[in-house]
Amino acid sequence: MPENKKSFEINSVIDEQSIDFSFVIASAVHDMKNSLGMLLHSLDELRQEYAETLPNSSRFNTLQYETERVHSDLVQLLGLYRLGEKTLSAHTEEHFVPDFLSEQLARHQPLLNGHDIQYNIESGDINGFFDKDLLTGVLNNTINNAIRYTRGKILFTADQRGDYLVIGVEDDGEGYPSHMQEAGATLPGALNFANGSTSLGLYFASSVARLHREGDRSGFIKLHNQGQLGGGVFEIWLP
Known part of the structure; x- marks a missing residue:
């Protein structure tokens, strides 16, 4: 050779x-x-x-x-x-929450109208400190899921609860199963590829929430079925 x-x-x-x-x-x-x-x-x-x-x-x-x-x-x-890779961080800035939610709604409005889905925003005139791009990624996935599971109504909410800004997306579908409500902040080891439910969106949302910190407090997510529409409720809590 x-x-x-x-x-x-x-x-x-x-x-x-x-x-x-x-x-x-x-x-x-x-x-x-x-x-x-x-x-x-x-x-x-x-x-x-x-x-x-x-x-x-x-x-x-x-x-x-x-x-x-x-x-x-x-x-x-x-x-x-x-x-x-430890290169993702939250660059928080102050945003007027009703305007931010309106922007998210506007992006999905043609699709919501196309599926004949009723939608509404309930938010006080409040400001919040968060990374707009990261939170947009979280809400895009959450809204897509709501479109998939709703019977015809979606509600966007935002309010101040103690020291946290809470942004929620509700629908009138079947709601979250109990095991998802209990898992909440899904860990990578809990992803179930066998049944097709990877919970990738929940893990991403939980990770984004935790990147938002104020002192010794960090963000988190909650899943429950006690909303106004009777279906699933996704909430992200940001300090």
Whole structure:
């Protein structure tokens, strides 16, 4: 075997062994997320262009919902990768909560209307300190889940409870099963891939909540069924 060929093969093996596949996967996920973001933008434009027909198309609404759901999953995966790499942190700023909730609603409003879902916001004129981008990622997933399980009503709430800002998303569906309410802040070891319930969104939400700290207090999430609509209630508590 020629010496230069042997050297090339040895170097190839070394290069393959040094590849950080978690970084490769994260880079691929990032590219997919951006592509889906462009697709969602195109779907919004199509909905406006064919406003007389597409909003009533169940197939188009399903396409937009599933695209939004996968996009949200990819955002969460990237967040969890950064969390594992210890590069994810909460950059808190003051926000007027009713305006923030209105922005979240506006993003999902075409899909809500397409599925004939009634929605409302109940919030006092309060301010909160939180990372807007991280909380948007949490609420995108929560709203998508509410759209999936609701019978036809969704409620967004926000209020001040003691030293915490509590933002909630309620629906009138079947509600959370008892084991999910008890788990609350799902740990990675509790993810159940066998039954298709990874609870990725809950783990991401819990992680984002914990990144918000004030003194010795940190954020957390709660799941229960004691809401105004009789279905599931997701709450994120931020100090």
